[in-house]
Amino acid sequence: MKLNHLDSNENPFGPSALAVAAMQKVLAEGNRYPDNDSDDLRDKLAQIHQLEPEQIIISNGLTDLLSVIARTCLSPGQNAITSERSFVAYPTAAASARAQLIQVPTLQNGYDLQAIAKTVNRDTRVIFLANPNNPTGTLVTAEETDWLLNHIPESVLLVIDEAYYEFAQDFASKKKVSYSHSFELVRERRNVIVLRTFSKVHGLAGVRVGYGYCSTGLVARLNVQRSIYAVSRVAQAAAVGALQDGGHIQRTVENNSAEAPRIEKALSSAGYKIVPTWANFIFCDLEKDARPIREKLKTEQIRVRALDAWGIPTALRFTVGTPEQNTQLLDAFLDAART
Ligand SMILES: Cc1ncc(COP(=O)(O)O)c(C=O)c1O
Secondary structure, three states: OOOEEEOOOOOOOOOOHHHHHHHHHHHOOOOOOOOOOOHHHHHHHHHHHOOOHHHEEEEOOHHHHHHHHHHHHOOOOOEEEEEOOOOOHHHHHHHHOOOEEEEEOOEOOEOOHHHHHHHOOOOEEEEEEEOOOOOOOOOOOHHHHHHHHHOOOOOOEEEEEOOOHHHHHHHHHHHOOOOOOHHHHHHOOOOEEEEEEOOOOOOOOOOOOEEEEOOHHHHHHHHHHOOOOOOOHHHHHHHHHHHOOHHHHHHHHHHHHHHHHHHHHHHHHOOOEEEOOOOOEEEEEOOOOOHHHHHHHHHOOEEEEEEHHHOEEEEEEEEOOOHHHHHHHHHHHHHHHHO
Protein backbone atom coordinates (compact mmCIF):
# COMPACT_ATOMS: atom_id res chain seq x y z
CA MET A 1 0.00 0.00 0.00
CA LYS A 2 1.23 3.52 -0.81
CA LEU A 3 2.32 5.65 2.14
CA ASN A 4 -0.29 8.31 2.94
CA HIS A 5 1.70 11.40 4.02
CA LEU A 6 -0.66 13.48 6.14
CA ASP A 7 1.89 14.70 8.69
CA SER A 8 3.69 17.71 7.17
CA ASN A 9 1.01 19.92 5.56
CA GLU A 10 2.37 19.26 2.08
CA ASN A 11 0.45 19.52 -1.18
CA PRO A 12 -1.13 16.09 -1.84
CA PHE A 13 -1.15 16.77 -5.60
CA GLY A 14 2.62 17.33 -5.75
CA PRO A 15 4.29 20.22 -7.53
CA SER A 16 2.79 21.94 -10.55
CA ALA A 17 3.70 20.40 -13.91
CA LEU A 18 5.07 23.81 -14.93
CA ALA A 19 7.40 23.81 -11.92
CA VAL A 20 8.61 20.29 -12.74
CA ALA A 21 9.24 21.25 -16.39
CA ALA A 22 11.13 24.37 -15.27
CA MET A 23 13.30 22.31 -12.92
CA GLN A 24 14.06 19.73 -15.61
CA LYS A 25 15.09 22.50 -17.96
CA VAL A 26 17.79 23.82 -15.63
CA LEU A 27 19.19 20.48 -14.48
CA ALA A 28 21.75 20.43 -17.29
CA GLU A 29 22.99 23.84 -16.05
CA GLY A 30 23.77 22.33 -12.67
CA ASN A 31 27.47 23.09 -13.19
CA ARG A 32 26.74 26.82 -12.93
CA TYR A 33 26.16 28.75 -9.71
CA PRO A 34 22.70 30.18 -9.16
CA ASP A 35 21.87 33.89 -9.40
CA ASN A 36 22.68 35.02 -5.88
CA ASP A 37 19.98 37.71 -6.03
CA SER A 38 17.25 35.47 -7.56
CA ASP A 39 16.46 38.41 -9.84
CA ASP A 40 14.07 36.60 -12.14
CA LEU A 41 11.97 35.29 -9.26
CA ARG A 42 12.06 38.60 -7.41
CA ASP A 43 10.94 40.46 -10.54
CA LYS A 44 8.01 38.07 -10.99
CA LEU A 45 6.96 38.40 -7.36
CA ALA A 46 7.34 42.18 -7.48
CA GLN A 47 5.07 42.27 -10.53
CA ILE A 48 2.45 40.02 -8.91
CA HIS A 49 2.43 41.86 -5.59
CA GLN A 50 3.09 45.37 -6.96
CA LEU A 51 6.20 45.86 -4.88
CA GLU A 52 9.76 46.88 -5.71
CA PRO A 53 12.09 43.89 -6.25
CA GLU A 54 14.33 45.43 -3.57
CA GLN A 55 11.53 44.86 -1.02
CA ILE A 56 11.72 41.08 -1.51
CA ILE A 57 14.19 38.59 -0.10
CA ILE A 58 14.25 35.03 -1.45
CA SER A 59 15.34 32.26 0.88
CA ASN A 60 16.10 28.59 1.07
CA GLY A 61 12.62 28.02 2.57
CA LEU A 62 11.06 30.06 5.36
CA THR A 63 12.68 28.01 8.09
CA ASP A 64 16.03 29.41 6.96
CA LEU A 65 14.69 32.95 6.60
CA LEU A 66 13.37 32.85 10.18
CA SER A 67 16.91 32.27 11.43
CA VAL A 68 18.25 35.02 9.15
CA ILE A 69 15.67 37.39 10.66
CA ALA A 70 16.59 36.31 14.17
CA ARG A 71 20.34 36.75 13.59
CA THR A 72 19.70 40.18 12.06
CA CYS A 73 17.37 41.55 14.73
CA LEU A 74 18.21 39.71 17.95
CA SER A 75 21.30 39.50 20.18
CA PRO A 76 22.02 37.68 23.43
CA GLY A 77 20.07 39.38 26.24
CA GLN A 78 17.23 40.36 23.91
CA ASN A 79 14.02 38.45 23.32
CA ALA A 80 11.43 37.50 20.75
CA ILE A 81 7.81 36.68 21.60
CA THR A 82 5.44 34.17 20.09
CA SER A 83 2.55 32.00 21.24
CA GLU A 84 2.65 28.60 22.85
CA ARG A 85 1.49 25.88 20.45
CA SER A 86 2.98 27.66 17.47
CA PHE A 87 5.50 26.90 14.73
CA VAL A 88 8.40 24.73 15.87
CA ALA A 89 11.06 26.71 13.98
CA TYR A 90 10.58 29.89 16.05
CA PRO A 91 12.53 28.49 19.04
CA THR A 92 15.32 27.31 16.69
CA ALA A 93 15.45 30.75 15.05
CA ALA A 94 15.72 32.59 18.38
CA ALA A 95 18.34 30.10 19.56
CA SER A 96 20.43 30.76 16.42
CA ALA A 97 20.79 34.35 17.67
CA ARG A 98 21.31 33.12 21.27
CA ALA A 99 18.27 35.20 22.23
CA GLN A 100 15.35 34.26 24.47
CA LEU A 101 12.00 33.19 23.00
CA ILE A 102 9.01 33.94 25.23
CA GLN A 103 6.01 31.74 24.43
CA VAL A 104 2.77 33.29 25.66
CA PRO A 105 -0.11 30.91 26.60
CA THR A 106 -2.79 30.50 23.95
CA LEU A 107 -6.32 31.88 24.05
CA GLN A 108 -8.79 29.33 22.66
CA ASN A 109 -5.92 27.52 20.94
CA GLY A 110 -4.82 30.68 19.10
CA TYR A 111 -2.63 33.72 19.64
CA ASP A 112 -3.57 35.87 22.66
CA LEU A 113 -2.61 39.24 21.20
CA GLN A 114 -3.43 41.25 24.31
CA ALA A 115 -1.22 39.03 26.45
CA ILE A 116 1.54 39.22 23.83
CA ALA A 117 1.37 43.04 23.78
CA LYS A 118 1.59 43.04 27.60
CA THR A 119 4.61 40.70 27.51
CA VAL A 120 6.69 43.08 25.38
CA ASN A 121 9.51 44.56 27.45
CA ARG A 122 12.48 46.80 26.73
CA ASP A 123 14.52 43.85 25.44
CA THR A 124 11.88 42.68 22.93
CA ARG A 125 12.88 43.11 19.29
CA VAL A 126 10.72 40.61 17.39
CA ILE A 127 7.24 39.04 17.53
CA PHE A 128 6.64 35.90 15.46
CA LEU A 129 2.99 35.60 14.40
CA ALA A 130 2.02 32.46 12.48
CA ASN A 131 -1.14 33.37 10.61
CA PRO A 132 -2.79 30.90 10.29
CA ASN A 133 -1.12 29.20 13.21
CA ASN A 134 0.55 25.82 12.87
CA PRO A 135 -0.42 23.42 14.47
CA THR A 136 -3.78 24.74 15.71
CA GLY A 137 -5.01 26.29 12.42
CA THR A 138 -6.39 29.49 14.02
CA LEU A 139 -6.50 32.91 12.31
CA VAL A 140 -5.72 36.47 13.32
CA THR A 141 -7.84 38.94 11.32
CA ALA A 142 -6.52 42.08 9.63
CA GLU A 143 -8.14 44.21 12.38
CA GLU A 144 -6.52 42.14 15.11
CA THR A 145 -3.11 42.47 13.42
CA ASP A 146 -3.63 46.24 13.29
CA TRP A 147 -4.57 46.22 16.95
CA LEU A 148 -1.33 44.42 17.82
CA LEU A 149 0.78 46.80 15.72
CA ASN A 150 -0.84 49.75 17.46
CA HIS A 151 -0.08 48.31 20.90
CA ILE A 152 3.60 47.43 20.54
CA PRO A 153 6.57 49.80 20.25
CA GLU A 154 7.59 50.69 16.69
CA SER A 155 11.02 49.25 17.41
CA VAL A 156 9.57 45.71 17.59
CA LEU A 157 9.55 43.87 14.23
CA LEU A 158 6.32 41.95 13.62
CA VAL A 159 7.06 38.83 11.57
CA ILE A 160 3.76 37.91 9.88
CA ASP A 161 4.22 34.32 8.77
CA GLU A 162 1.67 33.61 6.02
CA ALA A 163 2.91 30.16 5.00
CA TYR A 164 -0.71 29.05 4.46
CA TYR A 165 -1.88 32.31 2.86
CA GLU A 166 -3.82 30.86 -0.11
CA PHE A 167 -5.87 28.46 2.04
CA ALA A 168 -6.63 31.13 4.63
CA GLN A 169 -7.57 33.69 2.01
CA ASP A 170 -9.98 31.22 0.44
CA PHE A 171 -11.72 30.45 3.75
CA ALA A 172 -11.73 34.13 4.69
CA SER A 173 -13.37 35.28 1.48
CA LYS A 174 -16.04 32.59 1.83
CA LYS A 175 -16.69 33.53 5.46
CA LYS A 176 -16.44 37.26 4.72
CA VAL A 177 -13.60 37.76 7.18
CA SER A 178 -10.77 40.23 6.45
CA TYR A 179 -7.70 38.04 6.75
CA SER A 180 -4.58 39.86 5.63
CA HIS A 181 -3.68 43.28 4.36
CA SER A 182 -0.01 42.71 4.80
CA PHE A 183 1.01 44.46 1.57
CA GLU A 184 -0.61 47.65 2.80
CA LEU A 185 1.31 47.36 6.06
CA VAL A 186 4.56 47.12 4.10
CA ARG A 187 3.56 50.06 1.88
CA GLU A 188 2.64 52.09 4.98
CA ARG A 189 6.20 51.40 6.22
CA ARG A 190 5.07 49.62 9.36
CA ASN A 191 7.81 47.60 11.05
CA VAL A 192 6.74 44.25 9.59
CA ILE A 193 8.07 41.48 7.39
CA VAL A 194 5.59 39.19 5.69
CA LEU A 195 6.61 35.62 4.88
CA ARG A 196 5.34 33.32 2.14
CA THR A 197 6.55 29.89 1.04
CA PHE A 198 6.46 27.65 -2.02
CA SER A 199 6.26 24.60 0.28
CA LYS A 200 2.51 24.54 0.78
CA VAL A 201 0.05 25.47 -1.99
CA HIS A 202 2.78 25.23 -4.64
CA GLY A 203 3.86 21.74 -3.54
CA LEU A 204 7.62 22.45 -3.46
CA ALA A 205 8.47 21.60 0.16
CA GLY A 206 11.35 19.36 -0.90
CA VAL A 207 12.86 21.98 -3.19
CA ARG A 208 13.19 24.69 -0.48
CA VAL A 209 12.17 28.17 -1.51
CA GLY A 210 10.31 30.93 0.27
CA TYR A 211 10.35 34.72 0.48
CA GLY A 212 9.76 37.70 2.67
CA TYR A 213 8.68 41.24 1.81
CA CYS A 214 9.37 44.29 3.89
CA SER A 215 11.19 47.62 3.65
CA THR A 216 14.21 47.87 1.35
CA GLY A 217 16.29 48.80 4.41
CA LEU A 218 15.39 45.58 6.21
CA VAL A 219 16.07 43.51 3.06
CA ALA A 220 19.55 45.06 2.93
CA ARG A 221 20.19 44.16 6.58
CA LEU A 222 18.88 40.61 6.12
CA ASN A 223 21.12 40.13 3.09
CA VAL A 224 24.16 40.52 5.34
CA GLN A 225 23.13 37.41 7.30
CA ARG A 226 21.97 35.36 4.33
CA SER A 227 24.26 32.61 2.99
CA ILE A 228 25.68 33.21 -0.47
CA TYR A 229 24.05 31.03 -3.17
CA ALA A 230 21.53 29.75 -0.61
CA VAL A 231 18.73 29.34 -3.19
CA SER A 232 19.64 26.80 -5.86
CA ARG A 233 19.15 27.28 -9.59
CA VAL A 234 16.58 24.45 -9.46
CA ALA A 235 14.62 26.10 -6.63
CA GLN A 236 14.53 29.48 -8.38
CA ALA A 237 13.33 27.92 -11.64
CA ALA A 238 10.70 25.83 -9.84
CA ALA A 239 9.27 28.86 -8.08
CA VAL A 240 9.04 30.88 -11.30
CA GLY A 241 7.29 27.92 -12.97
CA ALA A 242 4.90 27.46 -10.04
CA LEU A 243 3.83 31.11 -10.13
CA GLN A 244 2.63 30.62 -13.70
CA ASP A 245 0.35 27.72 -12.81
CA GLY A 246 -2.84 29.30 -11.51
CA GLY A 247 -4.74 26.11 -12.30
CA HIS A 248 -2.63 24.05 -9.92
CA ILE A 249 -3.08 26.57 -7.13
CA GLN A 250 -6.83 26.66 -7.72
CA ARG A 251 -7.16 22.87 -7.77
CA THR A 252 -5.23 22.63 -4.50
CA VAL A 253 -7.24 25.34 -2.77
CA GLU A 254 -10.57 23.97 -4.00
CA ASN A 255 -9.72 20.49 -2.79
CA ASN A 256 -8.83 21.93 0.61
CA SER A 257 -11.95 24.02 0.74
CA ALA A 258 -14.17 20.96 0.15
CA GLU A 259 -12.19 18.36 2.10
CA ALA A 260 -11.28 20.26 5.30
CA PRO A 261 -14.95 20.73 6.29
CA ARG A 262 -15.67 17.10 5.41
CA ILE A 263 -12.92 15.87 7.75
CA GLU A 264 -13.97 18.33 10.46
CA LYS A 265 -17.57 17.19 10.24
CA ALA A 266 -16.68 13.49 10.37
CA LEU A 267 -14.46 14.04 13.44
CA SER A 268 -16.97 16.27 15.24
CA SER A 269 -19.86 13.88 14.54
CA ALA A 270 -17.79 11.10 16.09
CA GLY A 271 -17.42 13.27 19.22
CA TYR A 272 -13.83 14.53 18.74
CA LYS A 273 -12.82 18.08 19.59
CA ILE A 274 -11.43 19.90 16.57
CA VAL A 275 -10.40 23.50 16.05
CA PRO A 276 -11.97 24.87 12.81
CA THR A 277 -9.09 25.29 10.40
CA TRP A 278 -8.00 28.25 8.27
CA ALA A 279 -5.19 26.22 6.68
CA ASN A 280 -4.58 22.80 5.09
CA PHE A 281 -4.50 20.77 8.31
CA ILE A 282 -6.79 19.98 11.22
CA PHE A 283 -5.95 20.04 14.90
CA CYS A 284 -7.81 17.42 16.91
CA ASP A 285 -7.57 17.00 20.68
CA LEU A 286 -8.48 13.43 21.65
CA GLU A 287 -8.26 14.19 25.40
CA LYS A 288 -6.22 11.00 25.84
CA ASP A 289 -2.70 10.01 24.82
CA ALA A 290 -2.74 10.30 21.02
CA ARG A 291 0.59 8.60 20.38
CA PRO A 292 -0.69 4.98 20.32
CA ILE A 293 -3.17 6.06 17.64
CA ARG A 294 -0.41 7.70 15.62
CA GLU A 295 1.54 4.42 15.86
CA LYS A 296 -1.49 2.35 14.87
CA LEU A 297 -2.08 4.56 11.82
CA LYS A 298 1.59 4.14 10.90
CA THR A 299 1.10 0.39 10.66
CA GLU A 300 -1.62 1.15 8.11
CA GLN A 301 0.78 3.33 6.10
CA ILE A 302 -0.84 6.59 7.25
CA ARG A 303 1.42 9.26 8.71
CA VAL A 304 -0.12 11.94 10.94
CA ARG A 305 1.57 14.36 13.36
CA ALA A 306 1.39 13.69 17.10
CA LEU A 307 1.88 16.93 18.99
CA ASP A 308 3.87 15.77 22.03
CA ALA A 309 6.78 17.98 20.91
CA TRP A 310 4.43 20.97 21.30
CA GLY A 311 3.52 19.78 24.83
CA ILE A 312 0.13 18.48 23.66
CA PRO A 313 0.43 14.66 23.81
CA THR A 314 -3.36 14.32 23.54
CA ALA A 315 -3.58 15.95 20.12
CA LEU A 316 -3.02 14.97 16.50
CA ARG A 317 -2.66 17.14 13.42
CA PHE A 318 -4.01 15.82 10.14
CA THR A 319 -2.98 17.30 6.79
CA VAL A 320 -5.87 17.61 4.35
CA GLY A 321 -5.12 15.18 1.51
CA THR A 322 -6.91 14.12 -1.63
CA PRO A 323 -10.49 12.82 -1.15
CA GLU A 324 -9.20 9.21 -1.30
CA GLN A 325 -6.42 9.85 1.22
CA ASN A 326 -8.86 11.56 3.59
CA THR A 327 -11.35 8.71 3.39
CA GLN A 328 -8.56 6.25 4.16
CA LEU A 329 -7.50 8.43 7.10
CA LEU A 330 -11.00 8.82 8.52
CA ASP A 331 -11.79 5.10 8.28
CA ALA A 332 -8.50 4.11 9.92
CA PHE A 333 -8.56 6.86 12.55
CA LEU A 334 -12.15 6.29 13.69
CA ASP A 335 -11.40 2.60 13.92
CA ALA A 336 -8.11 3.08 15.82
CA ALA A 337 -9.49 5.73 18.19
CA ARG A 338 -12.44 3.57 19.18
CA THR A 339 -10.23 0.83 20.62
C1 LIG B 1 3.76 28.60 10.04
C2 LIG B 1 4.84 28.04 9.19
N1 LIG B 1 5.83 28.85 8.78
C3 LIG B 1 6.83 28.40 8.01
C4 LIG B 1 6.88 27.08 7.62
C5 LIG B 1 8.09 26.59 6.89
O1 LIG B 1 8.05 26.67 5.57
P1 LIG B 1 9.30 26.27 4.68
O2 LIG B 1 9.02 24.92 4.13
O3 LIG B 1 9.32 27.35 3.63
O4 LIG B 1 10.54 26.28 5.51
C6 LIG B 1 5.89 26.20 8.01
C7 LIG B 1 5.97 24.78 7.61
O5 LIG B 1 5.32 23.90 8.07
C8 LIG B 1 4.85 26.69 8.83
O6 LIG B 1 3.89 25.88 9.28
